Amino acid sequence: xxxxxxxxxxxxxxxxxxxxxxxxxxxxxxxxxxxxxxxxxxxxxxxxxxxxxxxxxxxxxxxxxxxxxxxxxxxxxxxxxxxxxxxxxxxxxxxxxxxxxxxxxxxxxxxxxxxxxxxxxxxxxxxxxxxxxxxxxxxxxxxxxxxxxxxxxxxxxxxxxxxxxxxxxxxxxxxxxxxxxxxxxxxxxxxxxxxxxxxxxxxxxxxxxxxxxxxxxxxxxxxxxxxxxxxxxxxxxxxxxxxxxxxxxxxxxxxxxxxxxxxxxxxxxxxxxxxxxxxxxxxxxxxxxxxxxxxxxxxxxxxxxxxxxxxxxxxxxxxxxxxxxxxxxxxxxxxxxxxxxxxxxxxxxxxxxxxxxxxxxxxxxxxxxxxxxxxxxxxxxxxxxxxxxxxxxxxxxxxxxxxxxxxxxx
Amino acid sequence: xxxxxxxxxxxxxxxxxxxxxxxxxxxxxxxxxxxxxxxxxxxxxxxxxxxxxxxxxxxxxxxxxxxxxxxxxxxxxxxxxxxxxxxxxxxxxxxxxxxxxxxxxxxxxxxxxxxxxxxxxxxxxxxxxxxxxxxxxxxxxxxxxxxxxxxxxxxxxxxxxxxxxxxxxxxxxxxxxxxxxxxxxxxxxxxxxxxxxxxxxxxxxxxxxxxxxxxxxxxxxxxxxxxxxxxxxxxxxxxxxxxxxxxxxxxxxxxxxxxxxxxxxxxxxxxxxxxxxxxxxxxxxxxxxxxxxxxxxxxxxxxxxxxxxxxxxxxxxxxxxxxxxxxxxxxxxxxxxxxxxxxxxxxxxxxxxxxxxxxxxxx
Numbered sequence: 001x002x003x004x005x006x007x008x009x010x011x012x013x014x015x016x017x018x019x020x021x022x023x024x025x026x027x028x029x030x031x032x033x034x035x036x037x038x039x040x041x042x043x044x045x046x047x048x049x050x051x052x053x054x055x056x057x058x059x060x061x062x063x064x065x066x067x068x069x070x071x072x073x074x075x076x077x078x079x080x081x082x083x084x085x086x087x088x089x090x091x092x093x094x095x096x097x098x099x100x101x102x103x104x105x106x107x108x109x110x111x112x113x114x115x116x117x118x119x120x121x122x123x124x125x126x127x128x129x130x131x132x133x134x135x136x137x138x139x140x141x142x143x144x145x146x147x148x149x150x151x152x153x154x155x156x157x158x159x160x161x162x163x164x165x166x167x168x169x170x171x172x173x174x175x176x177x178x179x180x181x182x183x184x185x186x187x188x189x190x191x192x193x194x195x196x197x198x199x200x201x202x203x204x205x206x207x208x209x210x211x212x213x214x215x216x217x218x219x220x221x222x223x224x225x226x227x228x229x230x231x232x233x234x235x236x237x238x239x240x241x242x243x244x245x246x247x248x249x250x251x252x253x254x255x256x257x258x259x260x261x262x263x264x265x266x267x268x269x270x271x272x273x274x275x276x277x278x279x280x281x282x283x284x285x286x287x288x289x290x291x292x293x294x295x296x297x298x299x300x301x302x303x304x305x306x307x308x309x310x311x312x313x314x315x316x317x318x319x320x321x322x323x324x325x326x327x328x329x330x331x332x333x334x335x336x337x338x339x340x341x342x343x344x345x346x347x348x349x350x351x352x353x354x355x356x357x358x359x360x361x362x363x364x365x366x367x368x369x370x371x372x373x374x375x376x377x378x379x380x381x382x383x384x385x386x387x388x389x390x391x392x393x394x395x396x397x398x399x400x401x402x403x404x405x406x407x408x409x410x
Numbered sequence: 411x412x413x414x415x416x417x418x419x420x421x422x423x424x425x426x427x428x429x430x431x432x433x434x435x436x437x438x439x440x441x442x443x444x445x446x447x448x449x450x451x452x453x454x455x456x457x458x459x460x461x462x463x464x465x466x467x468x469x470x471x472x473x474x475x476x477x478x479x480x481x482x483x484x485x486x487x488x489x490x491x492x493x494x495x496x497x498x499x500x501x502x503x504x505x506x507x508x509x510x511x512x513x514x515x516x517x518x519x520x521x522x523x524x525x526x527x528x529x530x531x532x533x534x535x536x537x538x539x540x541x542x543x544x545x546x547x548x549x550x551x552x553x554x555x556x557x558x559x560x561x562x563x564x565x566x567x568x569x570x571x572x573x574x575x576x577x578x579x580x581x582x583x584x585x586x587x588x589x590x591x592x593x594x595x596x597x598x599x600x601x602x603x604x605x606x607x608x609x610x611x612x613x614x615x616x617x618x619x620x621x622x623x624x625x626x627x628x629x630x631x632x633x634x635x636x637x638x639x640x641x642x643x644x645x646x647x648x649x650x651x652x653x654x655x656x657x658x659x660x661x662x663x664x665x666x667x668x669x670x671x672x673x674x675x676x677x678x679x680x681x682x683x684x685x686x687x688x689x690x691x692x693x694x695x696x697x698x699x700x701x702x703x704x705x706x707x708x709x710x711x712x713x714x715x716x717x718x719x720x721x722x723x724x725x726x727x728x729x730x731x732x733x734x735x736x737x738x739x740x741x742x743x744x745x746x747x748x749x750x751x752x753x754x755x756x757x758x759x760x761x762x763x764x765x766x767x768x769x770x771x772x773x
Binding site: 050051056057059061062120123125126128129136137140141142144204206207353358360361 | 706
């Protein structure tokens with residue numbers, strides 16, 4: 001059978017498979033659909049009225065859109081915690097489900113793109129960034145590095161993931177000379193996306209809270225805690241709802257990665273607190289505002305402490321091997337890790353970076369309802385993409401869709 | 411120092427002997443801020459700033475329709491970055507803009523494209539000893555540069571009121587820990603000496619306040635501008651005469667520059683700017699005070715529409731105490747150069763290593 005014909009069969013089989021599902025599947029997509037519908041309205045209002053519908057100001061001009069973006073870059077990078085042990089340490093159980101990690105990365109990068117577009121004042125001028133027809137200020141602008149890193153990562157994962165699925169569908173062996181380089185490049189690339197996202201914030205002396213060399217490693221460590229935490233939850237959902245059985249050893253290894261990376265992240269947080277607060281200079285105002293507030297302005301204080309508490313509690317829970325292996329406790333710890341780091345990246349890092357302003361003005365920021373709904377919509381689109389990608393991938397891994405069936409019917 | 415009452419005009423061609431030909435009578439300068447009037451148009455013609463493109467724009471004014479307006483906006487979507495445009499494309503872009511602005515604001519609007527003048531590097535000096543915090547500069551700037559008004563007011567200049575504070579004898583023995591010698595205490599937690607963060611929302615009955623001094627800030631027109639480096643599409647850049655400008659039609663609104671500026675000098679048009687027709691200044695520059703659209707960044711340009719034609723920035727002109735000085739840094743006879751040579755001068759946030767061309771000084 002010709003390549004074109006096989007590809008056509010792959011696409012039609014894939015699409016028909018993911019479109020069909022049970023009540024739970026449609027219920028979930030319908031639930032996400034509610035948020036996506038509101039998102040359409042919210043995005044329309046934001047496009048026509050401008051960013052004025054957000055709670056952002058000249059004082060705090062980066063808000064929850066960019067905070068979610070930064071967090072999701074971490075989740076995308078976190079997918080490498082599945083790929084790395086599978087291909088570098090030949091972990092059998094993870095090797096079998098590597099493609100699921102790649103699907104998660106694709107969905108996370110999609111959300112990153114959506115949040116960037118939500119953040120932009122002129123999304124209609126996005127093409128100005130495209131080399132040749134626009135101006136791409138590379139290598140000066142860190143944002144252009146981030147564009148390269150994320151689009152490269154997206155391409156690598158689409159290529160690696162769908163090539164694997166296609167070959168599995170056809171029942172053919174993988175061409176290792178093609179496939180393995182993609183995998184190894186993607187592993188290094190995953191580190192680069194979050195490193196560059198850290199660089200794009202921490203290379204600005206105007207923002208002393210971000211302006212330190214610890215940011216990239218802290219980003220990586222939180223990413224490798226939040227990413228696998230989400231993957232564990234997704235794996236457990238898959239185990240419960242599909243015929244695909246993901247081995248305990250895979251989940252076990254991921255939970256160990258979560259606990260160590262979470263430990264490193266906490267250590268770095270404490271290092272920062274001690275360094276900044278032992279002799280607090282003007283540059284510590286952001287952290288002080290975050291932790292204790294400033295003359296009654298204390299929007300962020302509860303967020304900081306609850307995030308820290310969630311991360312410490314999750315760390316302690318996961319440290320105990322018997323707890324780590326208990327599914328219920330593991331899930332609770334993973335949810336706490338995920339939410340704790342989400343808060344830490346947003347309310348704990350993005351916002352206090354702008355408070356106070358470079359001239360020392362304390363301005364509080366709270367997102368508007370439309371801003372929150374547009375963010376929820378971006379998440380909903382991302383989760384819908386993730387659900388569909390995972391469903392197709394699982395179908396192929398299980399052998400529900402394969403070329404043989406087409407051939408048999410022909 | 412110079413006489414406060416007659417505005418001294420530096421020579422853009424950098425000839426050491428400043429010629430009085432460039433001097434514009436104070437009366438006409440004041441007219442510039444007022445709604446269009448026959449005398450205003452006359453003044454425009456006299457200045458010779460009307461380009462061919464702007465004449466085309468006026469001709470197009472006669473045949474205005476909603477469709478034409480939509481076509482203009484459509485064409486604007488596809489125009490290139492200002493620096494990449496050929497002269498012909500620039501003329502077209504200017505004609506489009508002049509037509510759109512003239513229709514929108516109901517008066518003849520010109521969009522100037524005068525480039526940086528040879529041998530001119532602009533510099534600014536501000537005497538903080540003289541500043542009384544009246545904020546006339548802030549107002550003049552908004553009127554001149556077509557910023558958004560009302561509840562979305564955008565101000566490029568902010569005047570920081572710096573409180574002097576005081577030391578009190580009551581606190582001499584206070585502090586902690588108390589037992590074996592105080593480590594932190596005394597007047598450490600009260601406003602003693604100069605409080606570093608200024609307050610720029612002050613609303614006094616009278617200025618100056620006896621317990622404060624004033625420190626106006628705006629764009630410092632850095633020689634090493636961090637905002638320019640971070641811009642992903644090079645919509646903001648440093649012109650040869652040292653002014654950092656923004657091509658409003660190319661800005662994607664990512665606000666990297668807003669975050670990167672150590673002086674909080676950049677402003678964003680969160681919504682559609684609110685610029686009343688009657689208050690609109692029709693004498694504009696492409697890289698300066700032409701009306702902005704929603705979703706783009708703007709900042710002080712040292713009134714590029716004025717200064718490239720040998721006039722002072724609006725803030726310099728309006729300052730009642732002569733605290734603001736402006737001129738050509740390459741001209742040894744210019745006022746700023748003399749200030750740099752003779753006064754005690756400092757720049758703000760030198761640790762940021764941005765090399766501002768905005769200097770503060772005391773007599």
